[in-house]
Amino acid sequence: MSVRGLFFAGGRPAELLIRGAHVLDPRSGLDGPADVLVRGGEIAELGAPGSLTAPEGAETVAAEGLHLFPGFVDPHVHFRTPGQEHREDLASGTASAAAGGFTAVIAMPNTSPTVDDAPVLRSLRDAAEQQARVPVGFLAAITRGLGGSELTEMAELRDAGALGFTDDGKPVVAAGMLRRALQYQRLSGGVISLHEEDPSLSGEGVMHEGEISARLGLAGIPSISESTMVARDSAIAAYEEGRVHFQHLSCVESVEALAAWKAAGARVSGEASPHHLTLTDEAVRSLDSRFKMNPPLRTESDRRALIAGLKDGTIDCIATDHAPHARHEKEVPFEQAPMGVTGLETAFASVYTELVRPGLLPLALVVEKLSAGAALYDLCTPKIEVGQPANLALVDLDEEWVVGAEGYVSRSENSCFHGRNFRGAVRLTIAAGTIAHRASAHGATASSPTTTGATA
Amino acid sequence: MSAKHLLSIDDLDRDGIERILDRAASFAEVADREIKKVPALRGRTIVNLFYEASTRTSSSFELAAKRLSADVVSIRASSSSVTKGESLKDTIQTLSAYDPAAIVIRSPHAGAAGLVAGWTDAAVVNAGDGKHEHPTQALLDVFALRERLGSLDGVRIWIVGDVLHSRVARSDILAFTRMGAHVTVSGPPTLIPRGIEALGCNVEPTLDRLPEADVVYVLRMQQERMSEAYVPSLREYAMRYQIDRDRLQPHQVLMHPGPVNRGVELSADVIDSPQALIVQQVEAGVVVRMAVLYELLAGAAGKPRPEGQLPEHERARGSLVGAGVIR
Numbered sequence: 184m185s186v187r188g189l190f191f192a193g194g195r196p197a198e199l200l201i202r203g204a205h206v207l208d209p210r211s212g213l214d215g216p217a218d219v220l221v222r223g224g225e226i227a228e229l230g231a232p233g234s235l236t237a238p239e240g241a242e243t244v245a246a247e248g249l250h251l252f253p254g255f256v257d258p259h260v261h262f263r264t265p266g267q268e269h270r271e272d273l274a275s276g277t278a279s280a281a282a283g284g285f286t287a288v289i290a291m292p293n294t295s296p297t298v299d300d301a302p303v304l305r306s307l308r309d310a311a312e313q314q315a316r317v318p319v320g321f322l323a324a325i326t327r328g329l330g331g332s333e334l335t336e337m338a339e340l341r342d343a344g345a346l347g348f349t350d351d352g353k354p355v356v357a358a359g360m361l362r363r364a365l366q367y368q369r370l371s372g373g374v375i376s377l378h379e380e381d382p383s384l385s386g387e388g389v390m391h392e393g394e395i396s397a398r399l400g401l402a403g404i405p406s407i408s409e410s411t412m413v414a415r416d417s418a419i420a421a422y423e424e425g426r427v428h429f430q431h432l433s434c435v436e437s438v439e440a441l442a443a444w445k446a447a448g449a450r451v452s453g454e455a456s457p458h459h460l461t462l463t464d465e466a467v468r469s470l471d472s473r474f475k476m477n478p479p480l481r482t483e484s485d486r487r488a489l490i491a492g493l494k495d496g497t498i499d500c501i502a503t504d505h506a507p508h509a510r511h512e513k514e515v516p517f518e519q520a521p522m523g524v525t526g527l528e529t530a531f532a533s534v535y536t537e538l539v540r541p542g543l544l545p546l547a548l549v550v551e552k553l554s555a556g557a558a559l560y561d562l563c564t565p566k567i568e569v570g571q572p573a574n575l576a577l578v579d580l581d582e583e584w585v586v587g588a589e590g591y592v593s594r595s596e597n598s599c600f601h602g603r604n605f606r607g608a609v610r611l612t613i614a615a616g617t618i619a620h621r622a623s624a625h626g627a628t629a630s631s632p633t634t635t636g637a638t639a
Numbered sequence: 640m641s642a643k644h645l646l647s648i649d650d651l652d653r654d655g656i657e658r659i660l661d662r663a664a665s666f667a668e669v670a671d672r673e674i675k676k677v678p679a680l681r682g683r684t685i686v687n688l689f690y691e692a693s694t695r696t697s698s699s700f701e702l703a704a705k706r707l708s709a710d711v712v713s714i715r716a717s718s719s720s721v722t723k724g725e726s727l728k729d730t731i732q733t734l735s736a737y738d739p740a741a742i743v744i745r746s747p748h749a750g751a752a753g754l755v756a757g758w759t760d761a762a763v764v765n766a767g768d769g770k771h772e773h774p775t776q777a778l779l780d781v782f783a784l785r786e787r788l789g790s791l792d793g794v795r796i797w798i799v800g801d802v803l804h805s806r807v808a809r810s811d812i813l814a815f816t817r818m819g820a821h822v823t824v825s826g827p828p829t830l831i832p833r834g835i836e837a838l839g840c841n842v843e844p845t846l847d848r849l850p851e852a853d854v855v856y857v858l859r860m861q862q863e864r865m866s867e868a869y870v871p872s873l874r875e876y877a878m879r880y881q882i883d884r885d886r887l888q889p890h891q892v893l894m895h896p897g898p899v900n901r902g903v904e905l906s907a908d909v910i911d912s913p914q915a916l917i918v919q920q921v922e923a924g925v926v927v928r929m930a931v932l933y934e935l936l937a938g939a940a941g942k943p944r945p946e947g948q949l950p951e952h953e954r955a956r957g958s959l960v961g962a963g964v965i966r
Contacts, residue, residue, distance in 0.1 A: 394837035400749050400770030400809055403833065470750030470771075514728055516748030518769060 186572070186615055187563055188346050189287055189318030190311035191277070194617040196224045197573070200237040201611075204246035204577060208253050208567040209547040219251060221573040224616025229569050244611065246577055253565035254286025254574030254614060257527065258556030259351070259376075259430055259454060259502035262319070264310065265303070266295025271507040271594045273307075274314040276527075279505070279593035281317050281620035283527040284576030284609040286565055287557060289320045292329075293352040299324040299335045301343040308344055317614035320346045320562065325364050325375060329353050334364060337371035346560045347374035351430055352477075354380045354412060361416055365425030374560055376428040377416055379437070380478070384408035389518050391464040391479040399470065401518065404479050410436030417444035417451050428559055429453040431504050433478035435488035442497040452559050454502040455489045457530045458599050461537035462486075466599070472513045472520030473599050476506065480599075490543055493552055500555035503530050507595030524599040529586055531578065532605035540606060575613040582608035644756045644763040645931055648774045648813040656817060660782050662930035662938070663923070669706070670926055679937050680709035683740040687713040688730070689766070690746045695897055695921055696766050696776070700743050703928035709740070727751060728758055735759045740936050744768075762935040770806050775931055776896055777810035779923040781818055783916050784854065786923075787892055792819035797849055798840075799880060800858035800904050803830045803869070807896045808858055812838045823852070826880060829869040846879070849886060856894040857882050857904050873903050884908050892916055 184193040199221050206217040206229075218235035220228040228235055237243045262276035271279075273290075280288045290307075292298030298307065304323055311319045323345035327333045329352065337348060348364065348371075355361040355377065364375055385408040390396050392403020413429055417440060420427040432438060432453045441453045458476065463483050466474045474480060492498035506523025513520050531553065538544040557564040565574035587601040612620035642650045651659070669675055685704040689697050697713065704711045714734075725733075727746075734742065735758070742759060744752050745766040752765035767773040784791060796815050802808045802824050812835075815822050822840040824831060831842055849855065860876065870876045883906035887893060893905075893915045901907050909915060 392833055394834035397832040397834035398809070398838055400772070400806055405833075470753055511726065511728075514754075515726065516746065516751045516754060516769070518748045518750075 184312060185308070186318055188344060188560075189320045189562065190308045190344075191315035191318040191615065192311075192313055193615070196222070196616045197613055197618045198222050198238065198241040200235055200241055200243045201246050201251060201575070201577060202235070202243055203232045204249045204251035206251045206567055207547060207550055209551045210253070210564065211566055211568045213567055214547070216247075219567065219575070221575070221613060221616065224573060226567060226569055226571050226573050229567070244577070248579070248581075249610060250578045250580055251567070252284070252550045252576045252578060253554055253567050254576050254612065255284045255531065255553040256287045256555075256557040256562065256565065257285050257503050257505065257530070258289045258500065258560055260288045260290055260505040260527065261293070261507065261523070262290045263507060264294060265306070269509050269594075272314070273311050273319065274316070275592070275594040276505070276507075277314070277316040277319060278620070279525070279527045279591070281612045281614060282592040282609060283530050284578060284612050285317060285527060285530075286574035286576070286612060286614035286619065287318045287320070287562060288527075289322060289346060289556070289560060291349060291351045292322050292324045293350070297324050297328050298322070299327050299329075301336065301339050304340060304343045304345060316619045317612070320560065322347050322349045322351070322376060324348065325350045325355060326360065331356050331360060334367060337364070337367055337373065341371045341373050345373060346562070347376055347428075349376035349378065349430070351376065351378045354378055354382065356382060358415060358419060362419050362423060365420060365423040365427070368425050374426050374428050376430050377412075378430050379409045379412035379416065380404075381408045381412050384411070389475060389479075390467050391481045393464060393482060395464045395467055399467070404477070406434035406436050406481060406485065409434055409478055410440050413437045414440040414444070417441070417449050420451060421447065421449035424450070426450040431456050431459065431478055431502065432489065432492070432498060433459050434481050434485045438488045438492040438497055442492070445497065452499040453492070453497065454500050454556065455493060455498045456502060456504045457526055457533045458524060460486065460489050460493070460501070461533050462599060467517075470517045472515065472517050473524060473597055473601055475517060475520050475522055476504070476524050476599070477522040490538065493544065494548065499552075499559060501530065501534065501549070501552045502556055503527055505593075507593055508597045509595060513597045524597055525591065525593050525595055526598070528592060529598055529600045529605065531576075531609065532584070532607040533600055533603075535580065535607040536605045573613050573616045575611075576609055577611035579608050579610050580606065582606065584608050643935070644752070645774055645935065646752045646756060646763065646765045647772050648777055648810045648817070650774070651817070653817050656778065656781060656814060659778055659927065659930045659934055660785060662933060663782055663926040666706075666926040666929045675706050676708055677706065678708045679933055680704070680707040680740065683709050683936065684737055685709045685711050685741045685743065685932065686734050686737070686739045686761070687711065687743045687766075688734065688745070689714065690716040690744070690751075691767065693745055693767070695924060696745065699921075699924035700766060700928050702925050703932055706925070707929055707932055709932070712737070712739075727754065731755050731758045735761065741932060764931060764935065767806055770804050770809070772810045773806040774810050774814075775928055776807050777814035778931065779920060779927040780811055780856070780894060780896070781814050782923040782927050783894070783919045784892070786919065787916060788853075790819070791815060794820040794853045795851055796820045796822050796854040796856055797852040798822060798824045798856045798858065799846070799849075799882065800826045801830045801860050801869075802826055802835060802858065803832050804861040805858050809838065811856065812840050816840070825849070826858075827870050827876065846886060850888050852891060854892045854894060855882055855887060859896060859898065860900055860903050877903055880904065881906060882909055887914065889914070894920060897921065
């Protein structure tokens with residue numbers, strides 16, 4: 184089935200009463216304990232704690248002490264299908280998303296074959312309608328085969344359901360090529376999302392260029408390889424009055440460039456990933472390939488700039504850039520390992536543990552930024568309000584868990600947070616009115632929601 | 640050596656370096672004998688796994704192991720199943736089936752030795768991993784310098800040339816500073832990595848102040864590692880950075896890790912001068928690598944196995960040392 188540009192397998196609409204959770208939705212102004220009744224795919228009723236009763240046959244989730252958030256939306260995931268299903272596919276990827284509290288995700292087109300024509304996109308939509316546990320949207324390539332030289336049939340791809348366009352994984356190197364895509368965007372619509380990197384500056388680089396790359400003898404990727412492209416492409420977008428979104432921003436210079444172009448009125452937006460918000464290139468000292476991704480982990484001042492950018496609105500949303508790789512692909516020397524880390528299952532917990540608990544970011548802001556990607560792609564933003572589609576994440580903020588201790592829902596295990604002790608575990612995810620995830624991992628014990636009902 | 644492996648100079652403090660050098664000095668006497676062997680590692684297996692071309696490092700590791708009476712297997716990537724696409728992990732697991740006491744590995748990739756250490760019970764010696772480290776080279780450099788100067792304390796060492804692509808430079812900066820020397824790196828700005836000061840050295844873009852140096856350590860221009868032009872020409876490089884008779888002061892010691900590009904980073908006349916320590920560096924290679932293998936496998940911090948599992952030859956080890964075969 185499809186819901187406004189998103190595709191998923193659907194399922195029996197959940198009927199359940201979530202009783203007494205602390206409901207936090209900055210967009211609808213909710214911040215306190217409440218009862219929430221989910222029925223018919225929607226949030227059917229909202230009331231003071233203890234005020235609602237479960238209808239006949241409905242399940243009751245005793246959620247006192249837990250937090251209920253609007254479902255998270257990740258506008259940047261790699262589900263590796265078609266062609267690389269040994270890393271991930273729509274079923275495993277959306278299950279991983281659901282385990283992280285995500286109720287909608289947007290998959291990137293750098294698959295094999297590339298999503299650069301309508302038939303490939305249609306086959307993905309069909310697959311999603313069979314397999315996807317949470318709704319998935321798709322971006323199509325800007326250029327054929329991500330080759331950077333020929334535009335895809337953007338208009339037809341839009342008709343086939345592409346939410347927008349990206350050559351993610353690669354930059355659009357030629358300025359003239361991007362300009363043409365932005366001109367064509369007036370016909371096709373759809374956001375153009377950009378992985379920013381000037382290959383003449385990033386070269387053979389495998390990590391951030393700085394003291395640690397100097398120490399390790401690894402070729403560096405200077406921050407200017409990203410920021411010069413953010414500035415260049417903002418200028419092109421402004422000139423063409425086009426709409427661009429900058430993916431996985433990593434450095435202070437990029438945040439500054441984005442802020443300047445936003446102030447100048449350009450239609451630009453940006454995202455930051457949990458790993459760039461919580462880790463630095465110090466982690467690479469271990470030469471563990473789980474810390475290898477592109478753009479690379481940068482310095483503490485870069486990390487601080489990203490946090491400040493989220494706070495002041497320069498950075499619009501948090502996106503994981505979930506990029507699964509098989510174990511044997513990552514179990515090689517750092518330079519040989521592919522770029523990318525998984526992120527869906529750890530997104531909330533990493534940001535909550537590393538940024539919210541130490542007081543660097545308010546919880547409400549994180550909750551908002553974890554679903555703000557929806558609006559950037561003209562998708563419906565999850566909202567806890569009567570009559571809204573039920574997209575919800577029920578989270579135990581106090582639960583401690585060790586990343587990877589009980590494996591991963593994703594088919595891949597290349598988490599840069601592997602082994603870390605995090606607070607904040609997703610207990611239940613309701614996506615488009617269906618139960619997409621119910622915690623069994625993380626040692627569901629006393630803190631797990633107890634359920635009662637007709638069948639319990 | 641406190642660690643089980645030698646992956647980086649960071650595995651050693653000053654005492655650890657000195658212990659290896661002292662051990663190497665005792666082996667240097669053995670090297671002067673007609674029969675150059677000691678039975679310290681008899682019956683134990685050492686695997687040399689080289690994924691990169693090497694003459695002096697591989698031959699000196701092989702000789703070091705043989706002089707310690709170990710059984711040596713030397714594998715070169717070009718002649719093994721590596722060329723059939725076997726992964727490093729699978730290769731190590733295969734070789735580990737022979738129960739080697741040590742694996743000596745050279746790889747074109749940073750961190751390869753560290754990975755190997757996680758996949759085998761053997762002691763792992765890093766014989767060069769990408770542009771990261773080459774700790775035994777640094778140890779032999781310190782050994783050769785100490786023989787010449789007595790001590791490195793307060794000695795001013797200039798490392799000149801292609802620092803960017805040099806694992807030798809990285810290990811040397813760490814080892815020299817740890818031994819009390821002051822290190823300056825100099826070379827074309829395109830070949831000096833941004834942030835190198837964090838290793839504890841100064842950076843000088845020109846050789847103007849080179850006369851201040853006590854030791855001039857010249858790096859090889861690693862043309863084989865350069866995927867693009869970092870200098871406009873070797874001619875211009877030589878004009879600005881070649882160490883020749885005019886640039887080398889009479890009081891200075893000259894070093895080079897080899898192999899030398901004659902007429903590029905060094906002029907022929909200085910290579911053959913008595914100031915050059917280049918031959919001594921090669922000589923030091925064998926005894927220092929003997930000392931490293933000995934310290935890892937038989938020394939005070941050698942591989943602790945449960946007493947009951949000690950094979951016959953290992954139980955006899957103490958008596959060999961006591962009998963003065965090893966001092």
